Amino acid sequence: MLEALRRPPSHGAIVTELMRPAAEWELQSMIAKLVSQKRSVEIVGHGALRNAGRAVRSSVVMSTAGLKGVTLYEPTEIVMSARAGTPVYEIESILAARGQMLPFEPVDLGPATGAPGGALSIGGIFATNFSGARRIAVGSARDHLLGVRAVNGRGELFKSGGRVMKNVTGLDVARGLAGSWGTLAVLTEVTFKVAPLPQTMLTLAYSGLPDDLAIEALTVAMGTPLEVSGAVHLPKSCASRLQRGKLKGIDQSVTLVRLETFSTAIEARRDKLKSALAVYGTPIELDPEETWTLWSEFRALSVMPFSTETSLWRIVTLPTKAAEIVFSIRKFMDAVAFYDWGGALIWLEVPSAADAGAADVRRAVATHGGHATLIRAQPEVRASVDVFEPMRPEIERLTRGIKFAFDPDGLLNRGRMYANL
Amino acid sequence: MPHIALPEPDVGVLRRRPILIEGLRNRVGMDLLILDEEGRRAYETDAFTAYRRVPMLVVLPRTTDEVSKILKYCFENDVKVIPRGAGTSLSGGALPSEDAIVLCISKMNRVLEVDYANRFARVEAGITNLAITAHVAEKGFFYAPDPSSQLACTLAGNLAMNSGGAHCLKYGVTTHNVLGIKMVLIDGTIVEIGGSVLERSGYDLLSLVVGSEGQFGVITEATVKIIPAAEAARPMMIGFRSPEAAGSCVAAIIASGIIPVAIEYMDRAAIEVCEAFAGAGYPLDVEALLIIEVEGSENEIGILLGRIAEIAAKHDPKTVVISSGPEQSARIWAGRKAAFGAIGRISDYLCMDGTIPLAQLPHALTRISQICAEHGLKVANIFHAGDGNLHPLILYDANAPGEAERAEMAGEAILRLCVELGGCLTGEHGVGIEKRELMSAQFSATDLAVQMRIKTVFDPTWRLNPAKVFPLGLSEGLRAGNVGSAPEAA
Numbered sequence: 001m002l003e004a005l006r007r008p009p010s011h012g013a014i015v016t017e018l019m020r021p022a023a024e025w026e027l028q029s030m031i032a033k034l035v036s037q038k039r040s041v042e043i044v045g046h047g048a049l050r051n052a053g054r055a056v057r058s059s060v061v062m063s064t065a066g067l068k069g070v071t072l073y074e075p076t077e078i079v080m081s082a083r084a085g086t087p088v089y090e091i092e093s094i095l096a097a098r099g100q101m102l103p104f105e106p107v108d109l110g111p112a113t114g115a116p117g118g119a120l121s122i123g124g125i126f127a128t129n130f131s132g133a134r135r136i137a138v139g140s141a142r143d144h145l146l147g148v149r150a151v152n153g154r155g156e157l158f159k160s161g162g163r164v165m166k167n168v169t170g171l172d173v174a175r176g177l178a179g180s181w182g183t184l185a186v187l188t189e190v191t192f193k194v195a196p197l198p199q200t201m202l203t204l205a206y207s208g209l210p211d212d213l214a215i216e217a218l219t220v221a222m223g224t225p226l227e228v229s230g231a232v233h234l235p236k237s238c239a240s241r242l243q244r245g246k247l248k249g250i251d252q253s254v255t256l257v258r259l260e261t262f263s264t265a266i267e268a269r270r271d272k273l274k275s276a277l278a279v280y281g282t283p284i285e286l287d288p289e290e291t292w293t294l295w296s297e298f299r300a301l302s303v304m305p306f307s308t309e310t311s312l313w314r315i316v317t318l319p320t321k322a323a324e325i326v327f328s329i330r331k332f333m334d335a336v337a338f339y340d341w342g343g344a345l346i347w348l349e350v351p352s353a354a355d356a357g358a359a360d361v362r363r364a365v366a367t368h369g370g371h372a373t374l375i376r377a378q379p380e381v382r383a384s385v386d387v388f389e390p391m392r393p394e395i396e397r398l399t400r401g402i403k404f405a406f407d408p409d410g411l412l413n414r415g416r417m418y419a420n421l
Numbered sequence: 422m423p424h425i426a427l428p429e430p431d432v433g434v435l436r437r438r439p440i441l442i443e444g445l446r447n448r449v450g451m452d453l454l455i456l457d458e459e460g461r462r463a464y465e466t467d468a469f470t471a472y473r474r475v476p477m478l479v480v481l482p483r484t485t486d487e488v489s490k491i492l493k494y495c496f497e498n499d500v501k502v503i504p505r506g507a508g509t510s511l512s513g514g515a516l517p518s519e520d521a522i523v524l525c526i527s528k529m530n531r532v533l534e535v536d537y538a539n540r541f542a543r544v545e546a547g548i549t550n551l552a553i554t555a556h557v558a559e560k561g562f563f564y565a566p567d568p569s570s571q572l573a574c575t576l577a578g579n580l581a582m583n584s585g586g587a588h589c590l591k592y593g594v595t596t597h598n599v600l601g602i603k604m605v606l607i608d609g610t611i612v613e614i615g616g617s618v619l620e621r622s623g624y625d626l627l628s629l630v631v632g633s634e635g636q637f638g639v640i641t642e643a644t645v646k647i648i649p650a651a652e653a654a655r656p657m658m659i660g661f662r663s664p665e666a667a668g669s670c671v672a673a674i675i676a677s678g679i680i681p682v683a684i685e686y687m688d689r690a691a692i693e694v695c696e697a698f699a700g701a702g703y704p705l706d707v708e709a710l711l712i713i714e715v716e717g718s719e720n721e722i723g724i725l726l727g728r729i730a731e732i733a734a735k736h737d738p739k740t741v742v743i744s745s746g747p748e749q750s751a752r753i754w755a756g757r758k759a760a761f762g763a764i765g766r767i768s769d770y771l772c773m774d775g776t777i778p779l780a781q782l783p784h785a786l787t788r789i790s791q792i793c794a795e796h797g798l799k800v801a802n803i804f805h806a807g808d809g810n811l812h813p814l815i816l817y818d819a820n821a822p823g824e825a826e827r828a829e830m831a832g833e834a835i836l837r838l839c840v841e842l843g844g845c846l847t848g849e850h851g852v853g854i855e856k857r858e859l860m861s862a863q864f865s866a867t868d869l870a871v872q873m874r875i876k877t878v879f880d881p882t883w884r885l886n887p888a889k890v891f892p893l894g895l896s897e898g899l900r901a902g903n904v905g906s907a908p909e910a911a
Contacts, residue, residue: 401878
């Protein structure tokens, strides 16, 4: 898999040097050398995210894949530390053996962006902060991050946070690095909160609801104290891609609500939820096995079409605005939407265009509130269109200041988030 | 008590006081200013009362625009600003200096917008923590972080300190419950970071601001998550013969897959004082007491408490009491929540706030007792056991010569112990002035340089709440206004 890293990311520069540090001290000395030579470097894990967002144009690639292994796991304190290159599947299997999990259900964009599936590293999760369905109940990857060790663009190894849940000692630099896409520092080790696997789970599936009514139903569900742990709406075009179980081949939209709790409590919660949602129809109930499989599929966005002829957007908005945003974008293009987080997150696939539909997508989002990120598009489109929401001047000033504080020469993942940063 | 050094005031600034008063009066009017000494004296300290400094003047703005004008004026005239909410900091986070202006936003306390469908509330940051919940409770919602001072403390202070509370095991601390802020930078620039949606685009500046102890800007508005309240909640009490038994019981509960909303630990000294004060019904013949609260429907609560009792039975408990109803629940919590006040009635005390890994609890308690004994002092321990946050209350007599200093020294040794055991200096009270010099025990020079550079991005001349959080020696050049003196790693 690592050999693939020698190839440039789509629309990147020719890679002449691939660095694979096997230890933190080696990574630091490699970065320090690059700093002394003022050479820029593309930071990757196993390459799962390399085709997502903007490409880095750098002839040097550094992979953290050699930094592997869980360094601390205390199930009774629900805390784990792992070196940044540790594959997520390894971490999840170690957790599962002790009846625990990564609560925020990390999303693997590999399959959606033409990279191999299962290549996601734990560092990549926190560097991008893409969380899955359970985020609405328990918080994001960033919320679970407790501490980091990292090397910044000055070649300095530093730590922030720690291994305890409550820690306000100094600035929360660890969470500040979440979602910075390796542009401030290279994570070498991360410490995070884990959670017990639920004893049991079920899904209620409501069929045939139009987008706006479906979001309304999810909003009602999220307003109950039943601790709904997943609230997804699949319009017909996504629902018809479901491959397994009771929902296979369904020819209409499906709105899904997941409950997780103790086996002695789940039936009562289900009945309460059904009664709260009675006006939206009679649901199909999915058992624990089917629930597990179905929601695992969402983590790879496998209900999306993923044609090579399309672009993929990630839109974060208010649930009550989600259907309106999709409706207004659909006036201009044939968009496929997958609503997660009760409508607060929209994965939107649109036909390829010179700007990946950016003008219309951004206008719709600006009107209704929220922000949009271009995840996948033709390489030349991602190079020319703003991938992240353009910044207001005062935020850009602070953003540049932060980048300078960590990486004054702009060596780490240059251009990964913004063209000129 | 001269243990913690405070910088000498800038005489040049003190001399300019009449001019500065005039300048501020012209910009925001006389009504917002407190000039007389008696009035200013009310702001001379916070809840870390051993240290007092009367500020040059106090200003109480009502709008973001006024905050902007005040900060811009202070920036242009090179005056330090101490942001303040309700002044409940336990670490001296709101301690003024004689040459500084206190900017108190307690008048900005309105609820601006509540959106139940999207589950957020937008408020002015001077609102008290509890007032947010009070505003949304009727619709069955609440704001989750619940610091003990929640009746008085402001959201602005909670944001500055990233405050927690007893129930954050399940719901997280302030940083998990805030979506966006409006903040005024020292040069008067108004910035909006985040909004009402769940996540932010670009760098997570909000993560950096929350917990920055008033050093980055003055937060005037915030959008926070509101959460549907559980149908019901109920605590149980379990008394143990040893701290070891209590600690392993907590570990066993979490290992079983149950994450209660709160797990509170009290040692014998804390139990006795709280029981005498509140009549909570605590057992007096145990070495350690756990108060464990779960929530859900009545049926679920019964099941969970039953399972916890089964687990506890394997750890040789002396007492197991499941609350019989709301009245007993209130009494159980009243004892715990009154702990600081109850101990304050019998003695002066210093409340420490270190965090340790749970497995280290028995060892930590033994060492804490030893440390306090070595300093000739007694200690009572309260512990948020679920998340490792330990509050040793070091008892001393402020009137006995040298005791206060000895208490501070014992406290310092305890915090160093927490770091040594894999924990940290402060779980929820913040660094303030109290733990400023101890930062070097937890962080390397490089770690601190990384943090101080971020502070410099937001406040290039170090005028906002300076002389806090970072060791004085490290921040000296920056506080003197040498922008180019950003610390380099040693």
